[in-house]
Amino acid sequence: MTPKSNFLQKHSLILVVYSLVFVLITVGSIYSERFLTLRNLTNVLRQAAYLGTAALGEMLVILTAGIDLSIGSLVKLSVLVSAILMDGNPDNVMMAVGLTLALGLGVGLLHAFFINELNLSPFVVTFASLFILQGISLTITTKPIGRSSKDFLLLYSQKFLEVPIIVYFFGLVTLLVAFLLNMTVFGKHVYAVGGNLTVAELSGIPVKKIRYGVYGICSLLAAVTGLLWLMRMGVGDPVIGKELELNAIIAVVIGGTSLFGGRGTVTGVIGGVLLLTFTDNLLVVLGVNQFVSGLVKGLIFVAAVALYKPSESFQRATA
Amino acid sequence: MKDDQLILEMNNISKSFSGVKALDDVSISCKKGSVHALVGENGAGKSTLIKILSGAQRPDKGTICFKGKNYESFSTREALNFGISVIYQELALVSEMSVVENIFLGREIRRTVGIIDSARMRQEANRLLEQMGIKINVKREVGELSVAYQQMVEISKALSRNADLIVMDEPSAILAGHELEQLFRIIQSLKDNGVTIIYISHRLEEVFRIADEVTVLKDGQHVVTRSMEGLTRAELVSAMVGRKLEEVFPKSESKVGERILEAYGISTDTILQKVNLKLHRGEIVGLAGMVGSGRTELARALFGADKLTSGEIKLMGERVEFSSPADAIRKKISLVPEDRKQQGLFTALPIKNNITLPILKKVSRWFLLNRKMESSLVESSKKQLSISMASEHLDVQFLSGGNQQKVVLAKWLHTKPEVIIMDEPTRGVDVGAKFEIYQLMRRLTEEGIAILMISSELPEILGLSDRILVMSEGRIVVELEHAEASEEKIIEYATMGESKAA
Incomplete structure (x- = not known):
């Protein structure tokens, strides 16, 4: 009921997140000459692609008031499966990529199936999935396994106009998700399902289909993240993907997405991803103990949620 | 009564739930372009009847004739397609989404497969809202609008489906006085455009204001359907409850005792400004005013839920400071x-x-x-x-x-409270239970309890209060004795300081 402060109220968190990114860049460039170089910045953006791809999928799920805790485990399994299938042979690339993506999509659809048809909570389903997928991975191997083909590996370091092509790829994924959410009927229905499930059902929105959509895309993007890791590591390393789901959820939430669903923007989530990635990078550049990184992220998370609260209760109060 | 003008006839409808008859051979018919009020206590069968009309439930027996076609039953989707829209009390809106997105939710206008034509949707939404004579920025989030505007968004949603029959289930329960006027204006313009309205309300004065015809249900049975012309309030009430109107508000027999709760010049961060208040044992004090006039804020301040920025509260002559509701509860104050x-x-x-x-x-x-x-x-x-x-x-x-x-x-x-603050004690409560709650409130005051009652229903304020305080813009603007108070006076004072409409 206060239209004047509308824009600020709604977007204050996004502004805060981007200002923090700016502060980090400023601090970084003061403390280290290497920080504000094209090389380091594009490097950070490339790193952001890993967390970002997964986080965009997680965001879709959270927008429907769901959660996917399994993406870290799925990334791990995807790295292993794609590495084994590719086995260093360039002829296998298409097949390996295809099957890995199919695996991802399949896992996501299965999540949605359990949530839709058996009426289980997303938390329970994907929590179980976290352990099942991890169990499968660790049964396959506990040591690095398989091999990327050389061409596939080279994609990681390839650049176009000084910028790694992975960054362009991530830009494309971001635009696709933004397009999906803002311009399509599916996107509007995602917000509606998370905003008010009863209303969505009463309005004839195919809620189950929407769930198949978001969980499918979320897991698909996790599989894509797995493939990006294979590009980077060259082997299927079972260490990959650890706690990724937690970082993704943090990025989504500090980007202003409501854990209750129905509210959130791609711009915000990208801000959250950049903030986390720059924090990590800055700590490395400053030579700070890596364990501090978790502490810092935790503090940022709490601060973000605390900042988010006023506008949240503002919404509830006038709802 | 056969008539070409009838848009809806529900004939001999019966419906039971696990052996209990919710509707027993009920018939109702509505004339095209009229406002038909549906009244009765909770459990009278109104909501079952509406659910059948909306397609949410199928009747055990009976037929529905809508726009000249006979049906045994239909689905919710079919009902919507026929042109029947129901606006429930709990508004079916997604508060995080914009006005235009809500109006077209589930029926988005598409450019091609799956891609939204936002420009056309906005245009269409603006046209609908203009038609109702209201101005809202259609890009605004619904959650930021007042409930009154949210309700109008619901109505435009119904209009966007080309509804010929709109059922409004207790639309006024969430509105304040001046917002109600706007609703009535919109209903009038819907009527002029040939839309038929079924209006369900507990508030009889609204029924008299707006309805052309009224149907009374009681215990699942049809009591009477008649034109509003010549109908008196007392007749309608006795049809609903089988009890005379004078009996609804119990007479005050309690003696006003010592001062128990006093407030001197209390203000809070919210809109409350220098409010003075005295509450005695054995009295019911009515607190009237528009929604947003500070009534609820005053209750919260007295209950320790909001911090005082100035002024003081005395309980039985002793100064008290509540830092939280828990303190107030310990001191025998309750908030309903x-x-x-x-x-x-x-x-x-x-x-x-x-x-x-x-x-x-x-x-x-x-x-x-x-x-x-x-x-x-x-x-x-x-x-x-x-x-x-x-x-x-x-x-x-x-x-x-x-x-x-x-x-x-x-x-x-x-x-064992000594002071009870009641905020809208009978909201969403049927007439029978209302009566019981009134009696209970009287009995409590006879035991020496003081009651501060906030209510938007003026008959309730007038019928029950020993004294009436009227608030506007965070201040108490007048105190009226039971005998000198009238609806007109209260409204006059409540709207006195109103400079801006919401």
């Missing part, structure tokens, strides 16, 4: 909140747990609950308040509005 589902009850917990929650210490020994004591307390509440319940283990959410409100009251009465 306006929104019982959100603030008064744990709807997913059994009746018993709800009632004994604030007094668990009393019914336990060495941290262990004494179940028998608990049950006997619940039993005594059940008798005192005549709560109708199958079992104390039933979840509160399955009770009717009236019984839920009684559970809230029961809960607070066990804390």
Whole structure:
């Protein structure tokens, strides 16, 4: 009921997140000459692609008031499966990529199936999935396994106009998700399902289909993240993907997405991803103990949620 | 009564739920372009009838004739396609989404497969809102709008589906006085455009204002359908409750006693400004005013929920400072909140747990609950308040509005309060239960309790209060004695300081 402060109220968190990114860049460039170089910045953006791809999928799920805790485990399994299938042979690339993506999509659809048809909570389903997928991975191997083909590996370091092509790829994924959410009927229905499930059902929105959509895309993007890791590591390393789901959820939430669903923007989530990635990078550049990184992220998370609260209760109060 | 002008005829509708007859051979017909009021207590069968009309339930017997075609039953989707829209009290809107997105939710205008044509949707939404004579930025989030505007968004949603028949289920329950006028204006313009309205309300004065015809249901049976012309309020009430109007508001027989609660110049960070107030034992003081005039804020301040920025509160002559509601409860003040589902009850917990929650210490020994004591307390509440319940283990959410409100009251009465602040004590409660709640309030004052009652229903304020305080813009603008108060006076004072409409 206060239209004047509308824009600020709604977007204050996004502004805060981007200002923090700016502060980090400023601090970084003061403390280290290497920080504000094209090389380091594009490097950070490339790193952001890993967390970002997964986080965009997680965001879709959270927008429907769901959660996917399994993406870290799925990334791990995807790295292993794609590495084994590719086995260093360039002829296998298409097949390996295809099957890995199919695996991802399949896992996501299965999540949605359990949530839709058996009426289980997303938390329970994907929590179980976290352990099942991890169990499968660790049964396959506990040591690095398989091999990327050389061409596939080279994609990681390839650049176009000084910028790694992975960054362009991530830009494309971001635009696709933004397009999906803002311009399509599916996107509007995602917000509606998370905003008010009863209303969505009463309005004839195919809620189950929407769930198949978001969980499918979320897991698909996790599989894509797995493939990006294979590009980077060259082997299927079972260490990959650890706690990724937690970082993704943090990025989504500090980007202003409501854990209750129905509210959130791609711009915000990208801000959250950049903030986390720059924090990590800055700590490395400053030579700070890596364990501090978790502490810092935790503090940022709490601060973000605390900042988010006023506008949240503002919404509830006038709802 | 056959008539070419009839848009809807529901004939001989019966519906039972597990053997209990919710509707028994009920017939109702509506003339095209008229406003047809549907009244009756909760449990009279109104909502079942509406559910059948909306396609949510199929009747056991009977037929529905809509726009000249006969149906045995239809689905909700079919009902919408035929042109029947129901606007429920709980608005079916997604508060995080914009006005335009809500209007077209589930029926988005597409450019090609799956891609939204936002420009056309906005254009169309603007046209619909203009048609109703209201201005809202259609890009605004629905959650930021006042409930009145949200309701209008709902109505435009119905219009966007080309509804010929709009059912409004208690539309006024969420509106303040001046917002109601706007609703009436919109209903009038809908009527002029040939839209038929079925208007369900507990508030009879609205029925007299707006309806052309009225149908009364009682206990699942049709009592009467007639034109509003020449109908008196007393006739309508007795048709609904089988009781005379004078009996609805119990006479005040309690003696006003000593001062118990006093406030001097209290202000808060919210809109409350220098409010003075005195409350005596044995009286009901009515607090009237528009929504947003500071009534709820005053209640919160007295209850310790909002911090005072100035002024002081005295309880039995002693200065008190409440830093939280817990302090106030300890000092024997209770607040029965306006929104019982959100603030008064744990709807997913059994009746018993709800009632004994604030007094668990009393019914336990060495941290262990004494179940028998608990049950006997619940039993005594059940008798005192005549709560109708199958079992104390039933979840509160399955009770009717009236019984839920009684559970809230029961809960607070066990804390032995001396001052009870009641915010909209009979909202969403049917006429029968209302009567019981009024009687209970009287009985409590006879026992020496002081009641501060906030209400938007002027008949309730006028009928029950010993004194009436009228608020506007965070101040108490006038104090009226029972005898000198009238609806006109209250409205005049309540709108006095109104410079800006919401």
